[in-house]
Amino acid sequence: MTSLPEQQPPLISENDRDTAVRRVQQGYAEGHLSHEEMDERLHQALTARTRGDLVSALASLPDEPAESTFTIAAAGGRIHRRGAWRVPRTLKVESAFGRVHLDLSRAVIEHPVVDIELQLGTGRARITVPRDATVEVGELQTGWKDWRYKIPRRSRPGGPTIRISGAMGFGRLKIRHARR
Template structure:
């Protein structure tokens, strides 16, 4: 008697070397883009390399993304708070103040995407952070930011992108 698909004798198909290589490649890309920590990469690679079926293949962690939005008023984050890999800040009318100086930053690269209509924004970054504002489009005034002359290696890369209408973005490094 033949076993039917889905019956007790049905076994899921084994993964091919091509499937395994593709999963490893996806993990390496996620690590290079800063979406995985070194520890997450090691753990996920172990899962992929020991996987026997497709269900065993490690799917790398979801994109760590969060949005802070307000129609009007003030958006403020300061003190000790966990910074997601991608932070979207949206406000039609109001001020924004993000203080990352004491925040928990677990990713080597943090993308902050701002979409502000009217109002100023201020971002305080850690002392050893590297800041990139190349992809920020402003409608009124250019951002105020002075690159630090001396910073210790190993700090996070903070990439700020998006659009600002009437207002100015001020970025400064924390003193401590």
């Protein structure tokens, strides 16, 4: 009889580590930690390998404030976001008619999971995600054409998870990974 190998705890991503470092620095800036405690916890966060390691670095710090939903809306015309824009935790995109293009390839994404809710009437939508992102299309209702997403052959783990949901009337959603 063979024994099963012990299951290793999952390793954390760079985004998890960066979030922990930011929370420790914020805790110091708000007066929750002394300078020595901040140094010690930064060291713990930077050398952490599992979520358990991060928990000890973040112990006694206040929870992050719940983020509100950010909405981009237009009755007609184009909605276009590209370059180094800050992506909120939850993004709602509303357009009665017109094109939508969200380019997240060079955006500042501080959260390990980003929810994008589309509420589109007519017109097509295109979302470009970072090369290392994971895409999950949840409850997306389409009235006319289905959405298109080609999973990349080579993907690098550790990027953000982009979850897309909502409703589209007439038009097509195309999701693609950045080429570089």
